[in-house]
Amino acid sequence: MLLLATVLLLVEAATAVSPTVRLQYASYEGTALANGVTQWLGLRFAAPPLGNLRFAAPQDPTPEYGVQQADEHGKICLSTAGGPPSNSSDEDCLFLDVYAPSNATRNSKLPVYFFIQGGGFNSNSNPNYNGSGLIMASDYNMIVVNFNYRVGPYGFLASEEVSKGGSINNGLKDQRKASQWVQKYISQFGGDPRHVTMGGASAGAQSVTLHVTAYGGRNDHLFSAVASESQSFPPLRNVSESQFSYNGLAIRAGCASSSDTLACLRNLSATDLQAVNINQPFPGAQQPPLYMYGPTLDYDFISDYTYRAYAQGKFIKVPAIYGDDTNEGTVFAPKNTSSYAESDTFLQNNFPDLTLAQLGKINELYPVEDTPSFPDSSRFWRQVSDVYGEIRYICPGIFVSQQYAKSNIPNWNYRWNVVDPEAAAEGTGVAHTVEVNAIWGPSNVNGNAPASYDPDGVNYPIVPLVQSYWTSFIRSYNPNTYRQRGAPTWEEFSGRNYNRRLMFQTNETEMEGIGRGQQGRCAYLVGIALGLKQ
Incomplete structure (x- = not known):
């Protein structure tokens, strides 16, 4: 019996990955495309960030029973100055997509491209890109993962209230949660968790720099190379310097007189919160900026200004591409x-x-x-x-x-x-x-x-x-x-x-x-x- 079990495991590892992939919390059935790529769309990598999880760090996804059809992209995250929830966007948005060669096996150990989309941390501006082109260009020798993360106040609201009753830099923590998901599960799609290139464009490229310098350059071995397109270095504000944005949101939302303004903001519907989700001028400025919400210098995840972190060598030393237009x-x-x-x-x-x-x-x-x-x-x-x-x-x-x-x-x-x-x-x-x-x-x-x-x-x-x-x-x-x-x-x-x-x-x-x-x-x-x- 032991010998038979060993043989079956070897056979399973040597055969192509099935479109049905069983994870610890759910099973997902992907789609094998005619181009030799199999795609799994709309996989949850974290629990829905709703209710008390609004303005909180991402949590593990809850179990789902039965086989889930992974044939539709998950809804993208709500944007600042955007509309209310719709057929394409929602507050429940923490989903990722996986693209892999259809002939990959669990022994393939293929390199992984983990892509962080841009949008100025106020929108998801590169959602649902199809990884087939990159896989075919690699002669079917890589896997592509892309995903959504919270933006605007949902991902980057910062204040004393949020610091005490929630979490700071949740959009970045969503990204890290997705990265940890890759470490845990990508081998089941034929990928090598020890060979991950973290890439990104614009705010996604800034995210790369912030993961490279996160926690003072601590290497948690979530990636082994980085590729940044148009890395962005906007100003970073600490929690107290970000208080103005929280105060403004609370006032516009009618929460100023509440004894617990954070609870008040959490109790709003996403539609009502979106109605007051706008940019306001930075203190000392005359007009609203292009992007008001963004990463916060929390002296934890982000331990220093980005320029100084790199200058002091407090970054993960891995091969890198950086560039601009x-x-x-x-x-x-x-x-x-x-x-x-x-x-x-x-x-x-x-x-x-x-x-x-x-x-x-x-x-x-x-x-x-x-x-x-x-x-x-x-x-x-x-x-x-x-x-x-x-x-x-x-x-x-x-x-x-x-x-x-x-x-x-x-x-x-x-x-x-x-x-x-x-x-x-x-x-x-x-x-x-x-x-x-x-x-x-x-x-x-x-x-x-x-x-x-x-x-x-x-x-x-x-x-x-x-x-x-x-x-x-x-x-x-x-x-x-x-x-x-x-x-x-x-x-x-x-x-x-x-x-x-x-x-x-x-x-x-x-x-x-x-x-x-x-x-x-x-x-x-x-x-x-x-x-x-x-």
């Missing part, structure tokens, strides 16, 4: 900006600790005369977008790569400069995180890819090229191992190649040096970063 700020800056006064107001709305002297220096470093003009905007739009793009995205990415190089950790930096004709004509240029459409493949991003990335588009050649680098990094921790034949070597950002990055451009991808002008501007912005709470 040429025109990071164009989709954020107001297109009707028409003066330095309006430019400075926008910057101070989002970085309220900027001083008058600093704004003056920034205007000197970014003269409007150096910017292009477009028919429906003044040059000040591109002037302020250049500042915002470098202060929040580009300069942090370069700085982080420099810290990896100083620690002799293999890392690679890039600049995405793939010009879409329509975006170029509009003036948005090579905009924030546009490369995500090529990395996943234009047919896998819910119709959001530029037309030039489609198979008959002028930029389609860049798609298999970047996918080869990306999947190579996920598979081997080196973007060059399985890169496309004839593709240039992506040189490490190291002491020998300090300040050199790969410039992606259709049919002209090559290594480049970071220009002296950008280096000088970044040197100034990095120098004032701690004062801005970055």
Whole structure:
């Protein structure tokens, strides 16, 4: 009997993973697609964050009996300034999707790409991307996991009341919960929990940096490499500095006179809470920022400002990719900006600790005369977008790569400069995180890819090229191992190649040096970063 049981276990391990996967708390039946990929959609990785679990850390999912059909995405999380719960969004939103080669077995030990979507921590902006394109690009040698996490006040409300009666940074803790789920269960889909690349775009890329520096750089072995697209470094506020947002929400919700304002907020329906879920100006600013809610410097999960954590070496030392787009700020800056006064107001709305002297220096470093003009905007739009793009995205990415190089950790930096004709004509240029459409493949991003990335588009050649680098990094921790034949070597950002990055451009991808002008501007912005709470 013992011999027979052993044989059966060996046979089970050697055969392809069944679409029906049995986890400790539930069984899920996925769908085997015609493209050789099996997908499991809408798997719970945490309990519904409702009732007393609103504003609380994520908890284990409760048991579900019978086989659950995993053929629909879970609802995405409610966004700030968004509508009430709907057919596609809800407060009950902690779901993930798994994509795996249909021929994977429990012995496959395939590399895993764990992707954190963006949205400024106020929305889920990359929901339900299809992992099939990446898996096929890897020659069916990887697994893809993507998921939702709480945003806005549901994920990032911070105050003395929340600290005492709930939890801080719950959106990040949702991400960590999903990561722990991968460690526990991904082997049942054919994945290797010891070979996980944590990736992300925008706020998802900032999340990567915060997991890398979490708890002072403590390594809980949840991932073994990271890949960040347009890592964002907004200001971090501690609990007391975040109190204004809690007070404002409580007042708008009619909870100010309650003896327990947190209980009052928890007792509101999601529809009623959404009606008052809006941005308000930061203290000292004149207008609301782009994103008010976000990660909080709680001196626990986030133990320090991000710049200082990296500078002091308090980060997990694993192979890494960091990079940005040429025109990071164009989709954020107001297109009707028409003066330095309006430019400075926008910057101070989002970085309220900027001083008058600093704004003056920034205007000197970014003269409007150096910017292009477009028919429906003044040059000040591109002037302020250049500042915002470098202060929040580009300069942090370069700085982080420099810290990896100083620690002799293999890392690679890039600049995405793939010009879409329509975006170029509009003036948005090579905009924030546009490369995500090529990395996943234009047919896998819910119709959001530029037309030039489609198979008959002028930029389609860049798609298999970047996918080869990306999947190579996920598979081997080196973007060059399985890169496309004839593709240039992506040189490490190291002491020998300090300040050199790969410039992606259709049919002209090559290594480049970071220009002296950008280096000088970044040197100034990095120098004032701690004062801005970055």
